[in-house]
Amino acid sequence: MNTDDIKKVIEEVMKGMRVADAPSIGKAPEPPAPPEEMRDLAALDIRQTLHVPDPVNRDAYLKYKSATVARVGIGRTGSRYLTDAYLRFRADHAVAQDAVFRDVSEEFVRQWGILEVQTLCEDKVQYLTRPDLGRMLNSENAEKIKQHCQQKPAVQIYIADGLSSTAVETNAKDTFLALVQGLEGHNVKVGTPFFLRFGRVPSMDAVSEILQPEVTVVLLGERPGLATGESLSCYMAYHATVGMPEARRTVISNIHKGGTPAVEAGAHIADVVKKMLEQKASGLDLKK
Amino acid sequence: MRLKTQLSGQTYQFKDVNEVMAKANEEKSGDRLAGLAASTVIEMVAAKEVLSNLTLGDLRNNPAIPYEIDEVTRLNQDGVNEKIYGEIKNQTVAEFREWLLDFRTSEAEIVRISRGLTSEMVAAVAKLMSNLDLITCASKIHVTAKCNTTIGEPGVLAFRLQPNHTTDDLDGIRISTFEGLSYGVGDAVIGLNPVIDTVSSVSNIMNMFHEIKETFQIPTQTCVLAHVTTQMEAVRSGAAVDMIFQSIAGSEKGNKAFGLDAALMAEARDLMLKEGTAAGPNVMYFETGQGSELSSDSHHGVDQLTMEARCYGFARLFDPFIVNTVVGFIGPEYLFDNKQVIRAGLEDHFMGKLSGISMGVDACYTNHMKADQNDIENLSVLLGVAGCNYLICVPQGDDIMLNYQCLGYHEAATLRGLLNKRPIPAFDEWLGRMGISENGRLGKQAGDASMFLRS
Numbered sequence: 001m002n003t004d005d006i007k008k009v010i011e012e013v014m015k016g017m018r019v020a021d022a023p024s025i026g027k028a029p030e031p032p033a034p035p036e037e038m039r040d041l042a043a044l045d046i047r048q049t050l051h052v053p054d055p056v057n058r059d060a061y062l063k064y065k066s067a068t069v070a071r072v073g074i075g076r077t078g079s080r081y082l083t084d085a086y087l088r089f090r091a092d093h094a095v096a097q098d099a100v101f102r103d104v105s106e107e108f109v110r111q112w113g114i115l116e117v118q119t120l121c122e123d124k125v126q127y128l129t130r131p132d133l134g135r136m137l138n139s140e141n142a143e144k145i146k147q148h149c150q151q152k153p154a155v156q157i158y159i160a161d162g163l164s165s166t167a168v169e170t171n172a173k174d175t176f177l178a179l180v181q182g183l184e185g186h187n188v189k190v191g192t193p194f195f196l197r198f199g200r201v202p203s204m205d206a207v208s209e210i211l212q213p214e215v216t217v218v219l220l221g222e223r224p225g226l227a228t229g230e231s232l233s234c235y236m237a238y239h240a241t242v243g244m245p246e247a248r249r250t251v252i253s254n255i256h257k258g259g260t261p262a263v264e265a266g267a268h269i270a271d272v273v274k275k276m277l278e279q280k281a282s283g284l285d286l287k288k
Numbered sequence: 289m290r291l292k293t294q295l296s297g298q299t300y301q302f303k304d305v306n307e308v309m310a311k312a313n314e315e316k317s318g319d320r321l322a323g324l325a326a327s328t329v330i331e332m333v334a335a336k337e338v339l340s341n342l343t344l345g346d347l348r349n350n351p352a353i354p355y356e357i358d359e360v361t362r363l364n365q366d367g368v369n370e371k372i373y374g375e376i377k378n379q380t381v382a383e384f385r386e387w388l389l390d391f392r393t394s395e396a397e398i399v400r401i402s403r404g405l406t407s408e409m410v411a412a413v414a415k416l417m418s419n420l421d422l423i424t425c426a427s428k429i430h431v432t433a434k435c436n437t438t439i440g441e442p443g444v445l446a447f448r449l450q451p452n453h454t455t456d457d458l459d460g461i462r463i464s465t466f467e468g469l470s471y472g473v474g475d476a477v478i479g480l481n482p483v484i485d486t487v488s489s490v491s492n493i494m495n496m497f498h499e500i501k502e503t504f505q506i507p508t509q510t511c512v513l514a515h516v517t518t519q520m521e522a523v524r525s526g527a528a529v530d531m532i533f534q535s536i537a538g539s540e541k542g543n544k545a546f547g548l549d550a551a552l553m554a555e556a557r558d559l560m561l562k563e564g565t566a567a568g569p570n571v572m573y574f575e576t577g578q579g580s581e582l583s584s585d586s587h588h589g590v591d592q593l594t595m596e597a598r599c600y601g602f603a604r605l606f607d608p609f610i611v612n613t614v615v616g617f618i619g620p621e622y623l624f625d626n627k628q629v630i631r632a633g634l635e636d637h638f639m640g641k642l643s644g645i646s647m648g649v650d651a652c653y654t655n656h657m658k659a660d661q662n663d664i665e666n667l668s669v670l671l672g673v674a675g676c677n678y679l680i681c682v683p684q685g686d687d688i689m690l691n692y693q694c695l696g697y698h699e700a701a702t703l704r705g706l707l708n709k710r711p712i713p714a715f716d717e718w719l720g721r722m723g724i725s726e727n728g729r730l731g732k733q734a735g736d737a738s739m740f741l742r743s
Binding site: 052055056057058060061063064065067068069070071072073074075076078079080081085089092093096097099100125128129130131132163223224225226 | 320454461621696698730733734736
């Protein structure tokens with residue numbers, strides 16, 4: 001697929017979304033501009049603000065600062081942080097913590113209208129401390145998937161929490177829709193999507209053994225950095241099986257508005273999946 | 289050897305020394321994940337009781353991983369001073385603990401006895417100590433080492449300056465370096481974790497650090513924490529650097545997963561002594577962290593604290609300038625929350641010192657742990673009191689490349705002020721000359737990185 005084709009797919013998907021998804025489920029609304037007497041501390045560009053009083057060389061400071069998002073040139077009181085810098089750090093960590101420790105809302109799954117199943121993990125704490133349980137399903141949940149989803153599709157796509165509920169709620173659906181659109185453009189049949197609560201990356205091996213698609217695709221939230229809770233990852237594998245080498249997985253990460261936007265990512269993933277189907281391979285075995 | 293005890297009317301039987309060692313650990317999510325943790329708190333205490341009555345000889349004779357199958361065990365066992373070991377082998381772990389904490393036991397005696405210890409003995413006594421025990425004993429021990437400057441002297445608290453960048457952009461690294469220097473950070477080492485592990489990129493950063501050090505006549509040492517083989521190639525092709533770094537593990541299999549063995553480490557050290565820029569003799573830098581062996585499935589059914597102690601036994605063979613645990617980096621499946629990360633930080637620091645290495649800590653946490661900046665600020669105070677050789681700082685605690693948080697540059701001056709500590713002496717004088725410090729406190733110029741950018 002060349003660039004023009006991709007653009008066309010994206011345009012079509014965008015068009016489709018505007019009609020089908022207004023308002024888009026789980027999509028974070030654009031933050032409103034604060035009224036004049038207020039300010040949004042978290043919205044300030046760290047690269048362009050300097051809080052050192054009377055620096056020796058302000059111009060050079062700002063020039064070098066523009067090369068990094070590190071919190072430099074933030075000033076001090078005694079040996080401690082200025083209040084704004086302290087609060088900004090707290091705000092950015094809050095975003096990350098909320099992304100990890102809040103669950104994907106039931107409302108999000110219900111509005112999307114897809115099946116929800118769960119791994120062996122019972123709650124968030126167990127999920128975070130027992131990665132082994134986050135890759136397995138009990139027989140009851142496996143049966144639910146079997147009953148509800150199409151068997152042996154060419155491509156099975158599903159959603160899991162990963163380490164950021166914010167990323168799932170913000171970017172999973174748009175990425176999914178663009179991906180399906182892209183695959184349909186390639187005449188590739190897609191199976192029934194579902195949401196796997198408390199699911200980690202290797203859960204795709206178990207899912208693959210239940211539904212036996214050629215390619216399994218999972219969209220899940222990445223471990224958040226400070227102030228970046230929205231980043232989604234996509235893992236894919238051809239004929240995934242439990243215990244297969246990690247090198248057989250293909251990953252596309254950094255899916256969010258500051259990285260690869262969801263719609264663009266979905267189209268790109270569709271191309272990669274098509275290559276997997278053609279080459280019957282994934283991960284390191286996949287030729288570029 | 290008694291592997292059985294009765295406690296509160298209940299009998300507890302353990303099948304071997306490894307099970308006693310694992311179950312005697314304070315609660316860690318990693319031991320639970322590995323299926324090794326005590327199932328109840330009373331079982332943990334029972335294991336501690338059994339451990340307290342084992343002799344140091346029992347621990348020597350039951351290494352965590354058999355001698356025949358593991359290089360780390362062999363080097364550790366073969367490195368023991370047999371005369372000193374002979375003096376202590378009949379002591380129980382309880383007696384050894386009380387001897388370490390006794391006012392009459394001098395620092396010199398502890399340092400001497402250290403030559404007769406295996407890593408399992410070091411781990412065992414840590415398991416019988418409270419947090420304040422760990423701090424008390426660690427504060428008695430001073431381990432010095434010299435690269436360009438000397439670290440570890442009494443009254444000194446040093447800091448690594450970690451100017452990481454998301455794309456290894458040289459200007460971005462430079463401003464983060466200057467910022468750290470302007471807060472009095474960087475006397476332990478100026479050391480960057482690179483994103484790009486190629487000889488040319490790593491060489492560029494090494495050479496930039498060298499240029500900064502030469503231009504401003506900074507008495508410190510530099511390092512770029514790429515894989516050891518990349519650093520060696522960079523040095524061989526002429527890059528200027530003071531130390532070689534590597535992450536290490538407590539088993540041969542774990543080290544293999546990191547792409548190294550003892551022979552490679554010895555080769556790296558020889559290379560640095562011949563072609564490095566430092567005065568020496570200590571030219572190596574290692575990082576460790578509880579749980580790394582389990583994460584690479586190389587723990588051999590051994591608990592994470594014991595595996596960590598074995599890292600230090602391995603490290604000391606190469607006379608490192610500095611070693612630090614990256615204590616909260618690996619995630620909640622190994623250390624779940626603030627309580628576990630603080631405990632692990634104190635354990636690791638104590639075990640490193642008792643193993644005779646120049647020990648530091650990267651007090652840190654990831655965003656999926658139940659911990660925050662307040663918790664590692666607490667840990668940093670405890671470590672400062674315990675006499676930790678150095679801690680690690682990044683701009684305001686936010687490592688933009690590794691996506692975790694540790695201490696910020698501001699914490700260096702704060703901790704030194706609170707704990708009445710100073711930077712490494714030569715660096716301290718330099719800070720005074722630069723106007724960054726005045727009488728040991730931050731001076732007027734402090735916090736203005738542009739003092740290094742005069743046009």
